[in-house]
Amino acid sequence: MMQGKASIKFENPPHILGAASVVGEKEGQGPLGQQFDVVSQDPMFGQDNWEAAESSIQGQAAELAIQKAALQKEQIRYLFAGDLLGQLIATSFGLMKLEIPLFGLFGACSTMGEALSLASMAVNAGYADYVEALASSHFASAEKQFRFPLAYGNQRPYSATWTVTGCGAVVLGKEGGQSRITGITTGKIVDLGVRDSMNMGAAMAPAAADLIMQNMIDFNVTPEHYDKIITGDLGTVGQQALLTLLKEEGVNLEGQHMDCGIEIFDPEKQDTHAGGSGCGCSAVTLCAHILQQIESGNWRRVLFAPTGALTSQVSYNEGQNIPGIAHGIVIERV
Amino acid sequence: MMQGKASIKFENPPHILGAASVVGEKEGQGPLGQQFDVVSQDPMFGQDNWEAAESSIQGQAAELAIQKAALQKEQIRYLFAGDLLGQLIATSFGLMKLEIPLFGLFGACSTMGEALSLASMAVNAGYADYVEALASSHFASAEKQFRFPLAYGNQRPYSATWTVTGCGAVVLGKEGGQSRITGITTGKIVDLGVRDSMNMGAAMAPAAADLIMQNMIDFNVTPEHYDKIITGDLGTVGQQALLTLLKEEGVNLEGQHMDCGIEIFDPEKQDTHAGGSGCGCSAVTLCAHILQQIESGNWRRVLFAPTGALTSQVSYNEGQNIPGIAHGIVIERV
Numbered sequence: 001m002m003q004g005k006a007s008i009k010f011e012n013p014p015h016i017l018g019a020a021s022v023v024g025e026k027e028g029q030g031p032l033g034q035q036f037d038v039v040s041q042d043p044m045f046g047q048d049n050w051e052a053a054e055s056s057i058q059g060q061a062a063e064l065a066i067q068k069a070a071l072q073k074e075q076i077r078y079l080f081a082g083d084l085l086g087q088l089i090a091t092s093f094g095l096m097k098l099e100i101p102l103f104g105l106f107g108a109c110s111t112m113g114e115a116l117s118l119a120s121m122a123v124n125a126g127y128a129d130y131v132e133a134l135a136s137s138h139f140a141s142a143e144k145q146f147r148f149p150l151a152y153g154n155q156r157p158y159s160a161t162w163t164v165t166g167c168g169a170v171v172l173g174k175e176g177g178q179s180r181i182t183g184i185t186t187g188k189i190v191d192l193g194v195r196d197s198m199n200m201g202a203a204m205a206p207a208a209a210d211l212i213m214q215n216m217i218d219f220n221v222t223p224e225h226y227d228k229i230i231t232g233d234l235g236t237v238g239q240q241a242l243l244t245l246l247k248e249e250g251v252n253l254e255g256q257h258m259d260c261g262i263e264i265f266d267p268e269k270q271d272t273h274a275g276g277s278g279c280g281c282s283a284v285t286l287c288a289h290i291l292q293q294i295e296s297g298n299w300r301r302v303l304f305a306p307t308g309a310l311t312s313q314v315s316y317n318e319g320q321n322i323p324g325i326a327h328g329i330v331i332e333r334v
Numbered sequence: 335m336m337q338g339k340a341s342i343k344f345e346n347p348p349h350i351l352g353a354a355s356v357v358g359e360k361e362g363q364g365p366l367g368q369q370f371d372v373v374s375q376d377p378m379f380g381q382d383n384w385e386a387a388e389s390s391i392q393g394q395a396a397e398l399a400i401q402k403a404a405l406q407k408e409q410i411r412y413l414f415a416g417d418l419l420g421q422l423i424a425t426s427f428g429l430m431k432l433e434i435p436l437f438g439l440f441g442a443c444s445t446m447g448e449a450l451s452l453a454s455m456a457v458n459a460g461y462a463d464y465v466e467a468l469a470s471s472h473f474a475s476a477e478k479q480f481r482f483p484l485a486y487g488n489q490r491p492y493s494a495t496w497t498v499t500g501c502g503a504v505v506l507g508k509e510g511g512q513s514r515i516t517g518i519t520t521g522k523i524v525d526l527g528v529r530d531s532m533n534m535g536a537a538m539a540p541a542a543a544d545l546i547m548q549n550m551i552d553f554n555v556t557p558e559h560y561d562k563i564i565t566g567d568l569g570t571v572g573q574q575a576l577l578t579l580l581k582e583e584g585v586n587l588e589g590q591h592m593d594c595g596i597e598i599f600d601p602e603k604q605d606t607h608a609g610g611s612g613c614g615c616s617a618v619t620l621c622a623h624i625l626q627q628i629e630s631g632n633w634r635r636v637l638f639a640p641t642g643a644l645t646s647q648v649s650y651n652e653g654q655n656i657p658g659i660a661h662g663i664v665i666e667r668v
Contacts, residue, residue, distance in 0.1 A: 086420025
């Protein structure tokens with residue numbers, strides 16, 4: 001079951017029984033717009049503040065994924081969930097009403113990878129018949145948390161990314177569905193000294209490179225083993241850094257690499273600079289697009305590896321670096 | 335293996351191979367002072383700021399527990415770790431140098447329970463030979479994060495608790511040691527409407543009551559099954575609330591209940607009002623005191639159930655309630 005230094009190959013690969021994506025208007029206008037389950041025209045999602053708005057989309061995505069899996073919430077044994085906000089308040093207030101035992105997780109924008117890893121471990125081991133993994137972000141709650149008040153209208157450099165408003169939720173179980181999680185690779189913290197919060201892609205690329213290399217070493221495969229190797233939110237600047245770092249290791253990823261942050265917005269029309277980011281970016285792209293590609297037979301096997309930048313407004317203001325982490329999930333067609 | 339709604343009974347109970355506690359001066363002067371591994375006289379732990387100080391104690395406790403387990407850090411397959419700060423920066427910067435795959439966790443002050451739960455699940459399932467679970471808090475980084483600047487010197491009501499400066503770390507493995515984790519009960523979010531951030535004990539008591547009831551239902555036991563039922567940081571006010579809530583359910587816990595927050599400080603001499611709190615409170619009390627009581631044979635079986643208050647400065651300022659969560663661990667003498 002243990003595979004190499006940091007990976008697990010599951011004996012009873014958990015199946016993906018339902019997945020739901022709830023996003024904001026801007027995400028709905030992007031290239032994947034038609035594939036999301038719910039696109040809201042109201043950035044507040046009917047709530048009084050940005051944090052409550054994010055909570056609202058977590059709750060909505062969680063319930064919709066359970067419904068799409070044809071289950072009742074009482075059948076879900078554990079939630080594995082997180083968000084980008086201090087003390088995970090989007091998760092706490094969004095999932096409370098479900099009354100399901102909860103493991104709160106923080107892996108910055110890698111959280112969907114962390115959640116799917118632990119959720120898969122639980123199902124494979126027989127700890128649960130059904131579990132749910134989810135992660136969210138909201139443009140406005142994230143800007144308020146990490147950068148400037150929206151009303152300040154600051155200019156953003158071209159290396160900056162745009163935090164996705166959305167939540168992706170996946171229900172896993174022992175059998176059923178058309179895709180399954182056959183293995184995972186768990187990331188460690190990697191710090192190459194980047195300090196620019198407007199260039200998160202560069203900060204996260206070393207962790208993505210480390211995770212992808214570790215996955216290939218642990219499972220003894222080459223990039224061609226996967227139809228796609230998918231990072232979360234490196235964006236265009238981070239993608240170049242990733243490809244360069246891997247090239248230095250003798251690995252050419254150009255044919256396989258895809259980044260959710262690059263896919264989710266249209267760079268010509270949507271003015272999002274380097275792409276999308278946030279926990280929600282990889283989570284909704286997984287639920288709306290990646291799983292659809294696998295289930296339709298276009299892709300047979302992918303490595304889904306969301307990346308996170310481990311920073312806070314406090315650590316940033318204290319002059320700390322922005323280390324990264326990534327968590328890899330191998331998803332295959334049944 | 336699954337037991338009732340929210341519990342697991344392990345087939346291969348993970349053994350506790352090493353535990354370490356690193357605390358500050360005030361904790362060293364308290365009733366448990368002689369039992370901690372490291373007591374520092376420097377609240378900054380040689381660092382430049384409070385967050386770096388907390389990172390420093392995480393790193394120190396992590397390494398000391400590995401050393402006490404007679405292992406090398408390369409043998410630890412996964413870290414399960416968290417803290418109270420936004421985006422877990424004490425964890426990120428404290429554990430980076432270990433270069434061990436990391437699952438970042440947030441359960442507020444229940445984090446040590448959450449970490450031990452997931453760590454035990456990993457070892458029992460055969461995903462790892464050795465794992466480490468840890469959690470920290472620091473009085474000054476927590477006050478800065480949640481309340482007032484220290485220099486403001488605000489008065490604290492008697493229901494307030496004092497955040498413990500400390501980190502507790504536990505290394506788990508398949509065999510060895512004198513205590514082991516035989517089961518877990520995973521908590522859900524419970525909100526009875528408390529909004530007073532100076533009375534966290536009352537906010538967390540409903541979650542503690544819910545968890546303890548669920549544990550007894552799932553394992554079909556009464557309080558006497560345990561030599562002690564130990565909450566994390568309810569303090570004296572929260573303890574009364576817990577005992578009252580359980581009495582309403584027909585359960586008398588008075589003979590069994592112990593709270594780490596009540597044990598760690600001397601209410602007469604240390605001016606900490608309702609007691610100690612923070613992730614570090616239950617973590618260091620476990621590592622320094624509870625495990626020692628089990629290993630010396632004074633206690634044969636305990637339910638260790640740290641409790642967390644799911645709040646942030648943002649949710650508090652927005653007028654949200656303070657929901658709670660608890661995670662229970664059954665620890666038995668080998």
